[in-house]
Amino acid sequence: AHQAALAARSKDNLRSPICCILGHVDTGKTKLLDKIRQTNVQEGEAGGITQQIGATYFPVEAIRQKTAVVNRDGSFEFKVPGLLIIDTPGHESFSNLRSRGSSLCNIAILVVDIMHGLEQQTLESLRLLRDRKTPFIVALNKIDRLYGWKKIDNNGFQESLALQNKAVQNEFRNRLDKVKLAFAEQGFNSELFYENKSMARYVSLVPTSAHTGEGIPDMLKLLVQLTQERMVGSLMYLSEVQATVLEVKAIEGFGMTIDVILSNGILREGDRIILCGVDGVIKTNIRALLTPAPLRELRLKSQYVHNKEVKAALGVKISAPGLEGAIAGSRLLVVGPDDDESDLEDEVESDLASLFSRVEKTGRGVSVQASTLGSLEALLDFLKESKIPVANVGIGPVYKRDVMQCGIMLEKAPDFAVMLCFDVKIDKEAQAYADEQGIKIFTADIIYHLFDAFTKHIQEQNEKKKEESKMLAVFPCVLNPVAVFNKTNPIVVGVDVVEGSLRINTPIAAVKTNPTTGAKEIINLGRVASIEREHKQIQMCKKGQPSVAIKIEAAGGHQPAYGRQLEEKDTLYSLISRPSIDCLKQFYRNDVTNDEWALIIKLKPVFDIP
Numbered sequence: 001a002h003q004a005a006l007a008a009r010s011k012d013n014l015r016s017p018i019c020c021i022l023g024h025v026d027t028g029k030t031k032l033l034d035k036i037r038q039t040n041v042q043e044g045e046a047g048g049i050t051q052q053i054g055a056t057y058f059p060v061e062a063i064r065q066k067t068a069v070v071n072r073d074g075s076f077e078f079k080v081p082g083l084l085i086i087d088t089p090g091h092e093s094f095s096n097l098r099s100r101g102s103s104l105c106n107i108a109i110l111v112v113d114i115m116h117g118l119e120q121q122t123l124e125s126l127r128l129l130r131d132r133k134t135p136f137i138v139a140l141n142k143i144d145r146l147y148g149w150k151k152i153d154n155n156g157f158q159e160s161l162a163l164q165n166k167a168v169q170n171e172f173r174n175r176l177d178k179v180k181l182a183f184a185e186q187g188f189n190s191e192l193f194y195e196n197k198s199m200a201r202y203v204s205l206v207p208t209s210a211h212t213g214e215g216i217p218d219m220l221k222l223l224v225q226l227t228q229e230r231m232v233g234s235l236m237y238l239s240e241v242q243a244t245v246l247e248v249k250a251i252e253g254f255g256m257t258i259d260v261i262l263s264n265g266i267l268r269e270g271d272r273i274i275l276c277g278v279d280g281v282i283k284t285n286i287r288a289l290l291t292p293a294p295l296r297e298l299r300l301k302s303q304y305v306h307n308k309e310v311k312a313a314l315g316v317k318i319s320a321p322g323l324e325g326a327i328a329g330s331r332l333l334v335v336g337p338d339d340d341e342s343d344l345e346d347e348v349e350s351d352l353a354s355l356f357s358r359v360e361k362t363g364r365g366v367s368v369q370a371s372t373l374g375s376l377e378a379l380l381d382f383l384k385e386s387k388i389p390v391a392n393v394g395i396g397p398v399y400k401r402d403v404m405q406c407g408i409m410l411e412k413a414p415d416f417a418v419m420l421c422f423d424v425k426i427d428k429e430a431q432a433y434a435d436e437q438g439i440k441i442f443t444a445d446i447i448y449h450l451f452d453a454f455t456k457h458i459q460e461q462n463e464k465k466k467e468e469s470k471m472l473a474v475f476p477c478v479l480n481p482v483a484v485f486n487k488t489n490p491i492v493v494g495v496d497v498v499e500g501s502l503r504i505n506t507p508i509a510a511v512k513t514n515p516t517t518g519a520k521e522i523i524n525l526g527r528v529a530s531i532e533r534e535h536k537q538i539q540m541c542k543k544g545q546p547s548v549a550i551k552i553e554a555a556g557g558h559q560p561a562y563g564r565q566l567e568e569k570d571t572l573y574s575l576i577s578r579p580s581i582d583c584l585k586q587f588y589r590n591d592v593t594n595d596e597w598a599l600i601i602k603l604k605p606v607f608d609i610p
């Protein structure tokens with residue numbers, strides 16, 4: 001086997017690393033891709049760049065040509081056969097290029113607009129890259145927008161910078177320093193690429209312009225360099241099949257198809273494949289392996305070429321029966337001659353199960369719905385970090401049954417009667433049902449935004465509860481009456497506050513002993529409707545402040561009267577209870593002083609609160 005393995009390491013068995021482009025919207029990801037794909041007419045066709053399904057393949061020859069301006073002496077050695085760059089930039093493809101929690105994307109370009117610095121999705125990309133331990137370089141794009149920039153198309157960056165006047169060079173340095181600082185705040189050390197002494201310790205920043213092409217040769221060279229430094233040699237040889245579903249699409253003439261990135265191994269027509277579907281594991285046989293027809297052959301009937309077999313790394317469309325409900329981000333396994341099909345089935349199933357099992361044991365938490373396995377995983381990781389508990393997990397559009405599932409929380413934990421939906425559609429009937437039941441559905445295509453929406457929702461809920469609890473909360477006080485102005489309906493008395501502080505709305509009670517039975521009696525006077533000192537209304541009177549006149553209105557029903565149930569010498573108390581104490585603890589913890597907590601403890605036995 002060892003011999004075979006060695007023999008397998010021949011030159012035509014090398015495989016290409018896979019590269020993703022990530023970054024904030026409008027930083028120029030698409031434009032950069034277009035620019036590197038573009039063949040340079042003057043220098044002749046850059047050999048062999050091929051458009052694939054969901055990806056573009058750059059053979060080493062093309063990269064060699066495109067990096068020639070920054071490798072004039074040819075001293076940089078290329079060891080990779082080429083690069084496979086994923087065409088759809090952004091989180092979606094990156095997070096779907098996954099296998100058992102690790103990334104099939106070997107290397108990434110994080111694009112930052114040099115005029116804007118680090119933006120929200122940049123931070124999200126950084127989090128994904130860190131979580132998946134993917135090596136990356138940073139393209140500081142749009143350098144042509146530095147004021148006064150003089151361009152030389154497709155030039156190496158260092159040479160271009162040297163030609164700029166002092167002001168441009170200064171502005172560049174200032175912006176570079178800002179970006180470095182911002183990366184440092186995120187826990188990444190970074191250096192301008194030609195000042196970087198260790199690619200393992202510092203992220204390389206490479207200034208680029210997708211408009212002029214400047215810096216792009218440096219960027220490509222750096223990509224290859226980083227791959228060669230960071231990827232273990234064995235990773236570069238073909239071995240067993242490793243593949244992920246990037247997209248699920250219906251195509252005329254083929255029915256449902258899956259776009260797959262084959263990152264290792266060989267796929268053949270007729271292969272038995274296993275992957276995740278929304279209604280369980282899908283087992284089928286490859287009917288056709290399709291790649292796009294080269295441009296000059298577009299006059300042919302089909303826009304696709306049928307392949308007997310394809311080799312990693314590449315993007316390929318698979319047509320096969322029974323692909324309805326296939327889930328993007330799912331692993332694709334091939335049943336080999338020595339494999340037990342049911343073992344592989346279990347393995348694929350466990351991918352789904354491991355995500356679906358990441359729910360709270362208590363059953364209390366929000367519901368989460370995402371479009372693909374990759375985005376679901378990224379969302380769950382994020383919610384875990386943010387300490388938001390998850391009770392339900394789903395993939396695909398939100399239907400009424402999902403909302404009903406979430407609705408269980410209305411009884412259990414109303415705060416969590418919330419659906420956080422990432423990049424999915426909400427069925428009309430589902431939305432209507434949610435509105436009717438008071439279940440909140442938040443949708444976003446940036447994970448952070450879901451977090452923000454949820455945090456805001458919780459704050460609003462708390463404000464609402466605090467508002468509702470106003471009548472329940474009782475701040476403690478003890479009052480000594482000094483004069484009775486009106487005996488009842490309403491009671492108006494002059495009082496000194498001897499403990500705590502008296503506030504409007506506080507319920508007031510006297511505690512007496514029944515002269516005949518000897519039992520304790522709590523006499524509820526009602527709530528404080530107003531507090532007055534020297535004919536001025538005030539909101540609060542604290543212990544030790546001058547006497548105030550207070551009006552107490554019946555809580556409803558009959559009000560006790562001075563001269564009958566009440567005597568002027570009776571001490572008055574704020575009427576506290578177990579619920580009133582709990583309410584203070586929940587919503588007013590910061591408003592209650594230590595003295596007031598002590599007073600509450602003192603008053604508990606007065607009202608027989610355990």
Ligand code: GDP
Nearest residue numbers: 025026027028029030031141142145209210211
């Ligand atoms: P994406 O959302 O990251 O894919 O960004 P796009 O590639 O769509 O670019 C967004 C906008 O920025 C477009 O109007 C581009 O023309 C512009 N743009 C992209 N790269 C550059 C650049 O290097 N220089 C300048 N001046 N504009 C750029």
